[in-house]
Amino acid sequence: MDSLLTLFAAGLAAGAMNALAGGGSFVSLPALIAAGVPPVQANASSTVALFPGGLASAWAYRDGLSPGAGGVSLKVLLAVTVLGGVSGALLLLHTPSAAFREALPWLMLVAFLTLAFGRTVGAKLRARGHIGKSVMLPVQFALGVYGGYFGGAVGIMMIAVWGLLEGVDPKQLNARRTLMVSAANLMAVATFIAAHAVYWEQTAVMLVASIGGGYAGAQLGRRTPARVIRIGTLLLTAAITTWFFVRAQ
Numbered sequence: 001m002d003s004l005l006t007l008f009a010a011g012l013a014a015g016a017m018n019a020l021a022g023g024g025s026f027v028s029l030p031a032l033i034a035a036g037v038p039p040v041q042a043n044a045s046s047t048v049a050l051f052p053g054g055l056a057s058a059w060a061y062r063d064g065l066s067p068g069a070g071g072v073s074l075k076v077l078l079a080v081t082v083l084g085g086v087s088g089a090l091l092l093l094h095t096p097s098a099a100f101r102e103a104l105p106w107l108m109l110v111a112f113l114t115l116a117f118g119r120t121v122g123a124k125l126r127a128r129g130h131i132g133k134s135v136m137l138p139v140q141f142a143l144g145v146y147g148g149y150f151g152g153a154v155g156i157m158m159i160a161v162w163g164l165l166e167g168v169d170p171k172q173l174n175a176r177r178t179l180m181v182s183a184a185n186l187m188a189v190a191t192f193i194a195a196h197a198v199y200w201e202q203t204a205v206m207l208v209a210s211i212g213g214g215y216a217g218a219q220l221g222r223r224t225p226a227r228v229i230r231i232g233t234l235l236l237t238a239a240i241t242t243w244f245f246v247r248a249q
Contacts (some may be wrong), residue, residue, distance in 0.1 A: 003035040011206035015213025020229045025129045026237045037199045044192035049206035053214040054126045057176040084144020085184030089191035092149045105244040111152025118156040147184030155181045
């Protein structure tokens with residue numbers, strides 16, 4: 001019962017974080033591991049638990065979708081992302097638990113650094129140059145793989161890449177970001193379910209809680225200064241990332 005209550009609280013927090021600034025997996029994944037779920041299956045279960053919230057966000061942004069990115073059609077981007085998501089999910093399922101446990105702190109560090117500096121770095125890169133369509137597709141595939149494999153802060157990574165291609169305001173890319181992240185996660189979710197990699201009791205508790213947390217987070221976001229949200233998110237994700245490195249020693 002204690003572990004289920006912990007998972008419910010973690011689901012609330014993860015849903016709220018995703019609604020506010022991203023990084024919900026920083027809470028959901030450690031909670032599942034602490035509840036006794038093996039690391040690979042914990043990552044799969046976390047993806048499934050947080051998927052409905054991301055899908056709801058994609059639906060909410062549907063009116064803001066653009067035809068594509070820098071001359072690459074939305075359908076092509078979607079197909080490449082879906083293919084990457086399946087590849088990443090399969091790669092995760094074929095990663096030994098011990099190897100994934102060793103890689104996990106570094107994956108979380110990459111996600112934390114992206115949360116902390118991704119937008120700043122993206123803005124500086126946009127000021128210096130652009131990338132072409134020939135580079136866009138393999139990079140988008142790689143982002144889909146990362147999304148299916150781990151996915152932390154992948155939306156921010158996508159915005160940074162697309163900004164280099166188009167040079168537009170990142171806010172205009174939110175609709176496309178949520179769609180692509182949801183597409184990669186959808187294929188990952190389907191793959192994890194088909195492979196029986198989901199711990200359903202723990203996942204169901206977290207899934208229900210994350211929906212409520214997402215709604216509460218959206219309401220809180222309207223009343224809380226963006227700076228406060230960002231600082232709180234970075235402090236929490238930094239603490240959890242540090243804990244994973246200490247735990248790995």
